[in-house]
Amino acid sequence: MGMALHPQLLQGQPYVYLAYLYRFAGAGQPGKGGAPNYGGYFFTTRIVRYEYQPTAQTLTRPVVLCDTLPGSSDHNGGRLAIAPVGGKDYLFYSIGDLGAGQFDNGGRPNHA
Incomplete structure (x- = not known):
């Protein structure tokens, strides 16, 4: 998902930062435009700081x-x-747009 190294990694700030999915949060209801998540599969992301040895x-x-x-x-x-x-x-x-379930809404008109 994501990784960053502290600018002073080998000069007293031995930190490595990781972001990754760690938990399934549930699935939506496909094909129901009123559902808040439109039928996608959702997870939870975690950001963790580690010390590099x-x-x-x-x-x-x-x-x-x-x-x-x-x-x-x-x-x-x-x-x-x-x-x-x-x-x-x-x-x-930063994270992507989480386009989960967009294919369930392929036939819905865009009234923008």
């Missing part, structure tokens, strides 16, 4: 930063990035 080349000490982000079985690509804002590093996460 260079001698063992392993990730240890997981800390869950967020575990309530929506996920889907379709269009679920995500990206983690670390970027400075005002001189301080921030972790950003």
Whole structure:
């Protein structure tokens, strides 16, 4: 799903950030336009910070930063990035449009 390395990974900030699907959250009702999720399969995404141990080349000490982000079985690509804002590093996460179930609505008109 997504991975970011702290900019000072080998200089005292040994953090690796991962985002991944971890829990099935349910399925919708196919073909019912009023259903809030339009028949898709939905999951929950988790973002976890690990400590990188260079001698063992392993990730240890997981800390869950967020575990309530929506996920889907379709269009679920995500990206983690670390970027400075005002001189301080921030972790950003972007996610796909979660197009779950769009094929169940192929015959519905678009009134845009």
